[in-house]
Structures are given as structure tokens and as C-alpha cells.
Amino acid sequence: MDALSALLEGPRASGAFLLRIVMEPPWSIRVQDRSPLCLAVMLSGEARIEPDHGEPVRLGPGDVAIVRGPDPYVMSDDPATEPQVIVHPGQQCVTPGGVELRERMSLGVRTWGSNPDGPVQILLGVYEEVGAVGQRLLDVLPPLLVVSDDSWDSTLIPVLAREVTKQGPAQGVVLDRLLDLLLIAVLRVWFDRPGTEAPAWYRAHAHPVAGEALRLFHEDPAQHWTLDRVAAQVGVSRATLAECFRNAVGTPPMTYLTEWRLALAADLLRQSDSTLNAVARQVGYGSGFALSSAFKRVYGISPQEHRSAAPAQ
Numbered sequence: 001m002d003a004l005s006a007l008l009e010g011p012r013a014s015g016a017f018l019l020r021i022v023m024e025p026p027w028s029i030r031v032q033d034r035s036p037l038c039l040a041v042m043l044s045g046e047a048r049i050e051p052d053h054g055e056p057v058r059l060g061p062g063d064v065a066i067v068r069g070p071d072p073y074v075m076s077d078d079p080a081t082e083p084q085v086i087v088h089p090g091q092q093c094v095t096p097g098g099v100e101l102r103e104r105m106s107l108g109v110r111t112w113g114s115n116p117d118g119p120v121q122i123l124l125g126v127y128e129e130v131g132a133v134g135q136r137l138l139d140v141l142p143p144l145l146v147v148s149d150d151s152w153d154s155t156l157i158p159v160l161a162r163e164v165t166k167q168g169p170a171q172g173v174v175l176d177r178l179l180d181l182l183l184i185a186v187l188r189v190w191f192d193r194p195g196t197e198a199p200a201w202y203r204a205h206a207h208p209v210a211g212e213a214l215r216l217f218h219e220d221p222a223q224h225w226t227l228d229r230v231a232a233q234v235g236v237s238r239a240t241l242a243e244c245f246r247n248a249v250g251t252p253p254m255t256y257l258t259e260w261r262l263a264l265a266a267d268l269l270r271q272s273d274s275t276l277n278a279v280a281r282q283v284g285y286g287s288g289f290a291l292s293s294a295f296k297r298v299y300g301i302s303p304q305e306h307r308s309a310a311p312a313q
Contacts, residue, residue, distance in 0.1 A: 022113035028076035045120030062149025132266035210248035
């Protein structure tokens with residue numbers, strides 16, 4: 001598993017909010033749901049996305065935008081159009097005056113908007129939680145990025161557009177996986193685009209030394225890795241490993257491994273009922289006490305406090 005694969009495991013959709021929006025101009029939607037990640041795919045027409053703190057972008061058919069939360073943003077046909085809909089946490093949709101709109105604007109299965117025949121169609125996929133591993137990916141993304149239709153050829157968009165309005169066995173799982181695939185495809189295109197400052201861990205996956213060390217860490221974080229052992233596996237000296245890894249990734253290899261293990265532990269604590277000792281063994285710590293000490297040093301709270309602070313499902 002390379003670094004990108006491992007980090008993209010973080011924001012895996014599970015019951016993600018997915019909707020086809022159909023609008024008739026003039027229209028404007030202010031999104032302040034505090035979700036950490038959103039994908040907006042233009043199926044037809046045009047739209048403008050403007051973050052509260054950032055430059056606006058114009059989307060045309062086939063364009064895909066990734067919006068990194070939790071800051072608010074506005075989607076509209078024109079900057080002069082005042083918001084008609086406010087989206088709050090939990091995907092609660094109301095007018096600026098507080099009138100509930102979710103049911104009123106429902107147009108069928110996972111379809112919502114002002115006019116079923118409107119010229120503007122947008123697929124919206126919202127990840128409402130990404131966890132500690134996913135946050136490592138989000139931290140390297142800008143508030144808003146766009147991959148234009150003419151810069152890639154994705155067959156996923158028409159498939160997702162067809163599936164989003166279907167009802168069937170395990171349809172939610174199908175949509176979650178398609179959304180994940182689309183996210184991965186868009187990020188790969190964006191990271192590889194000339195002029196994009198791809199994160200060091202992404203660039204490092206092609207490095208013969210650092211990339212192999214990253215693969216070892218991500219495939220088997222529970223292994224008793226030492227600098228000597230990693231160097232032997234990669235086939236270089238300790239000094240060469242340390243220098244190559246730091247130059248390629250930006251941190252020493254053992255520091256990176258510690259951060260990766262603790263991020264995995266943070267997610268396991270919230271995603272399972274495993275004991276602290278069991279979680280410790282899964283991520284490479286000899287005991288719950290050792291994990292707890294490292295966890296509190298990095299996150300500032302105990303593993304139990306972190307688990308107790310998990311949002312209600």
C-alpha cells in the first residue's frame with residue numbers, strides 16, 4: 001500500500017450524504033453544515049462556488065470541485081443572487097428566515113431543488129466525518145480545488161449520476177463506493193497537475209527508498225519497526241534511510257511512523273469497542289499504557305477522553 005492509498009482510506013464514505021440538485025436560475029445556496037469534505041460535480045448548466053475566505057470559481061459541465069470544510073461557502077448562479085437556502089449541520093435546509101425546505105423542495109429519490117426540469121444539475125457528495133487519518137489528507141488540501149472537464153476523462157461521473165436516483169438492495173453501499181472512487185480519481189488528477197504543490201508524502205511514493213519505507217509503515221504499522229530493521233528491509237544503511245526519508249517526506253522515518261500509528265489509533269478508538277490494549281497491539285504499541293502516554297503527548301488528551309468525545313451517530 002502506498003502513502004496515497006493509505007491516507008485515502010481515511011475519508012471513506014459510510015452513509016455519506018449524496019444528492020442530485022436541480023435548480024432554475026436565479027438560485028443561491030449557502031452551505032454552513034461544517035462538514036469536513038464535499039464534492040460538487042456539475043452535470044449540466046453552470047454554477048459559482050465562493051468560500052467565505054477564498055477566491056470564487058465558476059463550474060461548467062463536467063467540472064468537479066472539492067470543498068474542504070468546515071468553513072461556509074455559497075453555491076449560486078450569480079454573485080448578485082442572495083441566498084435563498086441555508087444548509088445547517090445535519091443537512092437541515094431552511095430559508096434565511098428559518099422556514100424548513102428539505103421536504104418542500106424534494107423532487108424524488110435523492111433529488112432536490114427548485115424545478116425538476118431546471119437547467120442546472122449538480123451532484124453533491126458530503127463526507128460528514130473523516131477521522132484522524134482522513135484529516136491528514138485534508139490538511140494538505142486548499143479550501144477549494146477544481147478539476148475541469150477538459151483536464152481528465154472520468155467514466156465515474158455518468159455512472160454515479162445514474163445510480164444516485166436508484167433504489168435497490170445495498171444501494172447506499174454502491175453510492176458510497178462510487179463516491180470514494182470519484183474522490184480518489186479527482187485527487188490523483190489534481191496532485192499530478194503541473195503547478196500543483198503535491199504533498200511530500202505523495203511525491204515520495206515514487207522514491208526508491210522513502211517510498212518503500214512508507215509502504216512498509218502503511219502495510220504493517222503493528223510490526224516492531226526500528227530504523228535498523230526498516231533500513232535492512234529497504235536495502236540501505238541507517239544513514240541513507242534517514243537522509244532520504246527526511247529529504248523526501250519532511251520528517252524522520254520514526255517520527256512519521258509514530259504520527260501514522262497514533263492517527264490509526266485515534267480512528268480505531270472511535271470506530272470500535274476494542275480495549276485500549278487491543279488497539280495498542282493493532283498499531284504497534286506494546287501496551288495500552290505505552291499508547292496512552294504517546295497519545296496524550298501528541299493529542300493533549302487521553303485515549304479514553306478522545307473516545308468519549310466521539311460525535312453521536
